[in-house]
Amino acid sequence: MRDCTQFYIDGQWVDPVEENTVAVENPATEQTIGHISFGTAADVDKAVVAARRAFESFSQTSKEERLTLLRAIQAEIETRKEELATAVSDELGAPLSLANGPHVGLLAGHCQKAIEVLEGFAFERLDGPTLHVWEPVGVVGMITPWNWPLNQIACKVFPALATGNTMVLKPSEIAPFNACIFAEIMHAAGVPAGVFNLLNGDGPGVGEAISGHPDIDMVSFTGSTRAGIAIAKNAADTVKRMAQELGGKSPNIVLDDSAFTKSVAKGTVAMMGNSGQTCTAPSRMLVPHARMAEAKAAAKEAAEGVIPGDPKGNAAIGPVVSRAQWDKIQGLIEKGVEEGATLVAGGPGKPEGLETGHYVKPTVFADVTNDMTIAREEIFGPVLCILGYEDYDDAIRIANDTEYGLASAITGEDIELARSLAKRIRAGRVAINGGYDLGAAFGGYKKSGNGREWGEWGFHDFLEVKAVMGHG
């Protein structure tokens, strides 16, 4: 059993104000693997008092002091990598290879990036008679989801720390243990008391107390658009800064001149990774109408090669995170069949031989039209929709016909064409031929949010700008 029933507040592990112990499940075994406590507004108050007090001195630390701290955190991460990966695998159901690879890799990667950015970051600029100064926002409330839990903590904590803020983190109640280990890492690295605080709980109990708290200056939220809207409304009365990283329904435009079978297969496998539980997942594949049959064959073969199974074995994907997610995904798969999409691979029910655990068959729908529910709603499971387009104008029209705008992809040989299409997509990210960069801005247009994380972009989310006029 893995128990983390205390909260990390003001540099120590403390009991919650009220006892409320809740079990955490392993989605592969459906067994309880440990317990956390759900906090209340009283616990949030304690953490905010600590963070506010710590802000006095931490906001005045030098760049060098914060660099030393980030390097110490980096060294501690190195010593705890295996434990972090095991925790993510146990609570999320991620295959160990994925947990050891990208899940922990992104935590370490964002720490390294924060160090590099901080080394070169200018906190002051003289513009004629005026000195512009970038200062920390203050006490930041951070609310994160379960799907890439370490990545989302890293995207917020490292830039906030690098820019001199103090913070109160509430990770997802569904995958909390990796965050408990992270708090131990922060402690072992010598982060001053009150700078980083962690408490567990759910949205109504702790999340709302954070978003409405009068002494929290900013909320940085990653999660569903539903919760993001609720949090922004609750935060409005205190006029705190709000950064939202929300859902997506990202298009992947496969151009006629691409290595077609390979591109379709790659896009299919990319959709299934992390059991489809990725906000940037390329969930709408757009192919020329004339090549729909070819796309179906390639996607079917690729999806059938993605074998779900025990996260501790060699499976390509594990289960989805919970019974509630499984039910939601099944409902949407059934909706796809009902609305007339062609089921090419997978479908309703559990994969053969995997009755225990929240396993979903890697599923591909083709001949999908953009008005179908499966093309509009974020499924957050291993379910790909393939849609046909007439020409490139049509492809752009379909790509942009969504309330989301988080990510997108274009695959093709003609780089000039890809670049020109990239300009017309209304989304925060466009990956041309699998392009990827840890320093690239990460954030959404439209209902996918309004913040920007990763690299230098994340620093600006956590900074105020002060103009000192007459400075000379």
Ligand SMILES: NC(=O)c1ccc[n+]([C@@H]2O[C@H](COP(=O)([O-])OP(=O)(O)OC[C@H]3O[C@@H](n4cnc5c(N)ncnc54)[C@H](O)[C@@H]3O)[C@@H](O)[C@H]2O)c1
């Ligand atoms: N844009 C991004 O960077 C990004 C990254 C990862 C995940 N996501 C999105 O996250 C969603 C999946 O994660 P999830 O199911 O954990 O999302 P969720 O919105 O249900 O929960 C996210 C977090 O918000 C908290 N929360 C929920 N309701 C709240 C409320 N009313 N007030 C305050 N806090 C509240 C939860 O306890 C959790 O910590 C997907 O929609 C996915 O696209 C977005």
